[in-house]
Amino acid sequence: MNILVLGSGGREHALAWAILQNPKCDRLICAPGNAGMEALAECADLDICDGSQVVEFCSDNAIDFVVIGPEAPLAAGVADALRAAGITCFGPSAAAARLEASKAFTKEICAAVNAPTAGYAHFTDAEAARAYIREQGAPIVIKADGLAAGKGVIIAMTETEAEAAIDLMFGGEFGAAGAEVVIEEFMEGEEASFFILVDGETCLAIGTAQDHKRVGDGDTGPNTGGMGAYSPAPVLTDTIAEAAMAQIIRPTMAEMARRGMPYQGVLYAGLMIRDGQARLVEYNARFGDPECQVLMMRLGGQALDLMLACAEGRLSEMAVNWAEDHALCVVMAARGYPGAYAKGSEIKGLDQCPEDSAHMVFHAGTKAEDGRVLAAGGRVLGVTARGASLSEAQARAYAMVDQIDWPEGFCRRDIGWRAL
Numbered sequence: 001m002n003i004l005v006l007g008s009g010g011r012e013h014a015l016a017w018a019i020l021q022n023p024k025c026d027r028l029i030c031a032p033g034n035a036g037m038e039a040l041a042e043c044a045d046l047d048i049c050d051g052s053q054v055v056e057f058c059s060d061n062a063i064d065f066v067v068i069g070p071e072a073p074l075a076a077g078v079a080d081a082l083r084a085a086g087i088t089c090f091g092p093s094a095a096a097a098r099l100e101a102s103k104a105f106t107k108e109i110c111a112a113v114n115a116p117t118a119g120y121a122h123f124t125d126a127e128a129a130r131a132y133i134r135e136q137g138a139p140i141v142i143k144a145d146g147l148a149a150g151k152g153v154i155i156a157m158t159e160t161e162a163e164a165a166i167d168l169m170f171g172g173e174f175g176a177a178g179a180e181v182v183i184e185e186f187m188e189g190e191e192a193s194f195f196i197l198v199d200g201e202t203c204l205a206i207g208t209a210q211d212h213k214r215v216g217d218g219d220t221g222p223n224t225g226g227m228g229a230y231s232p233a234p235v236l237t238d239t240i241a242e243a244a245m246a247q248i249i250r251p252t253m254a255e256m257a258r259r260g261m262p263y264q265g266v267l268y269a270g271l272m273i274r275d276g277q278a279r280l281v282e283y284n285a286r287f288g289d290p291e292c293q294v295l296m297m298r299l300g301g302q303a304l305d306l307m308l309a310c311a312e313g314r315l316s317e318m319a320v321n322w323a324e325d326h327a328l329c330v331v332m333a334a335r336g337y338p339g340a341y342a343k344g345s346e347i348k349g350l351d352q353c354p355e356d357s358a359h360m361v362f363h364a365g366t367k368a369e370d371g372r373v374l375a376a377g378g379r380v381l382g383v384t385a386r387g388a389s390l391s392e393a394q395a396r397a398y399a400m401v402d403q404i405d406w407p408e409g410f411c412r413r414d415i416g417w418r419a420l
Contacts, residue, residue, distance in 0.1 A: 002027040002062050003304075005041075006048040006078070007069030008034045010331075010364035010382035011289035014296040015067055016041055017360060021301030024308075029061065035373045036363025048073045051081025058087050066090070067307060068265075071147055074285050075101045079265070090307045092285050095261035099252075100285040103145045103182040110280060113251035117280040118185040118272075126170040129181055133162045136183070143282075144169050145180035152178065153223055155186065189274030190418065191281060192233040193291050194244060196269065197306060198253055200262040202315035205241060206306060207298065207322075208233040209291040210418065215338060217414045224338045225379055228415030230328040230390060231294040235273050235418070244271055244278040252283075265310065293362050293382045294327035300357065328393040328416050329384040330401055332409045334365070337378035345408035347373045347380070352403045358386040359396060361404075380409060390419055 001024050005016050013036045019025050020040060031054075033043030047053050049072055058066060066082055068074055068091030077094035091097075098105045104122040109115075118141070123129040133140060142165040144152030152174045156162035162183075169178035193209045209231040215221040249269060256263045268288050270281035287295065296303055302321060309318045334341035343365075350373060353361050362384055365377015383400045387393035394416045401411060 001025055001064040003029070004058060004061070004063045004066045005030045005069060006054070006066065006073055008032050008037075009070065009289055010362040010379065011287050011292040012069040013037050013362040013364070014293040014360075014382070014384075015069060015287070015303070017362070018296040018300060018303040019067070022304040023301075024304060029063070031057070034363045034376075035366040035368040036361070038368055049076040049078065051076065051078045054078055055081050055085045055087065058082070058085070064088065065308060065311070069286060071097065071100055071284065071286050075147060088308075088311050090265055090311045092263050092265040093261060096256060096263040096265075097285040099256075099263070099267070099283040101147055103143050103282065104180065106283050107182065109252055109255055113255050115248045115251055115280055116278070118187050120182055120184045123181045123183065124179070126166055129166045129170075129183060130163050132183055133159055133166070138162055139186040141184040141186055142166060142169065143182045143184065144174040144178040145182055146174075146176060146178070148174040148178070155223070187272040187274075187279055187281065189272040189279075190235045191270060191272050192236040193229075193288050194236060194241060194269045194271055195287065195291070195295060196245070196249055196267045197310045197315055198263045198265065198267050199310045199313045199315040200257065200264045201313070203245065203249055203253055204306075204315045204318060204320070205245060206266075206320050207231055207295045208236040208241065209288065209294055210235070211288060211291055212412060212415055215412075217412050218417075222338055224333075226288065226290050227331045227333070227412045228329055229288070229290045229294050230326065230393065230416045230419065231291070231298055232326070233419070236271065236278075240273060240276060240278050244269065248278070248280050289364070290329040290331055290382045293329040293360075293384045297327040297360065297384055297386050298323060298325065325386050325388055326390040326393045327384060327386045328390065328397045329362075329382045330397045330411050330415050331364075331379050332381040332383060332401065332404065332406065332411045333379045334375050334377070335408055335410055341378055342408065343374075343376050345375045345406065347375060347409070348405035349403050353383075353400045359400060360384050361400060375406070375408065390416055394420070
């Protein structure tokens with residue numbers, strides 16, 4: 001098969017790596033890709049949010065299957081354009097991707113099926129939002145309604161922080177994503193990520209993980225797109241996962257189908273777990289990043305078979321074959337992230353890191369230039385390892401981190417601390 005992966009982050013590098021483990025893959029193209037993806041596949045310069053351009057590229061290159069990594073092309077309807085052209089693709093329609101693209105839409109769906117989630121209110125006016133905060137008190141959660149690259153959520157511990165968050169969002173900090181705001185009840189508990197493949201009818205759970213959102217050790221500092229992850233997440237037991245499928249996932253998918261927007265792709269449910277009960281924090285319409293890195297390390301080549309079955313409506317025939325192991329990913333970011341950071345610094349020592357089924361450095365914000373690898377983003381590398389235990393996976397990942405020579409980068413040193 002000729003396969004095209006759309007995206008340029010650590011998630012897409014991990015997807016490409018897993019796809020290449022499967023003998024069904026004859027040719028792999030990544031668009032636009034990054035320095036790490038260039039080392040294992042062809043890379044193409046393509047506007048991945050332009051459906052007609054993607055369709056034309058697929059036609060010119062005899063592409064059999066397209067895997068859409070990030071949320072932006074999904075919201076832009078690239079999956080719709082591909083399906084209309086008869087090209088098999090992995091990723092939900094623009095209508096179904098509203099589960100991620102609009103927090104208010106997700107809340108509306110949850111209300112329709114009585115899915116357990118936080119109480120909320122939806123605002124298009126800053127003054128009304130401030131009045132609601134004063135009425136509810138703190139702690140409270142302020143969310144940009146639209147897509148904000150994983151950064152549009154502010155957990156305010158005081159009313160002053162909450163009102164400042166309102167000023168940020170309505171003041172344009174998150175662009176159009178913050179033109180509408182959802183304010184939610186603060187849910188206590190431990191958060192975990194639950195990943196489910198859906199082919200429009202069948203829902204197949206494919207794994208759990210736990211992300212580390214805050215920038216500093218001990219979960220301190222501002223939220224980021226994710227500073228590391230591990231899989232599986234012990235807090236999300238089989239019993240809790242099945243209850244979440246019955247109370248949250250399957251009812252949501254049935255309601256989406258009832259509304260004429262059946263979901264086809266991966267559904268990422270962020271769950272807050274307390275006293276053995278799960279409540280929905282949010283949905284994403286794609287794999288998490290860095291959760292994808294740990295999931296792909298554990299799934300390997302079967303990931304392609306699962307994604308193909310999902311795209312072709314054959315999930316009812318499939319089962320997930322998990323190795324009894326653990327994976328852990330440490331994100332290396334540019335100093336200053338998630339605030340202002342410099343680009344262009346050279347990253348050395350990558351050739352000293354092993355690359356095999358138990359060790360991979362997935363590139364996110366990198367570019368290749370004159371034989372060198374340069375930092376080109378905020379989150380730059382996802383240093384990922386597997387082990388028979390989580391502590392072994394952690395030790396292997398940090399051993400690789402210590403081999404990388406990049407003074408302009410930093411990482412958290414406590415990824416996996418909750419489980420360990």
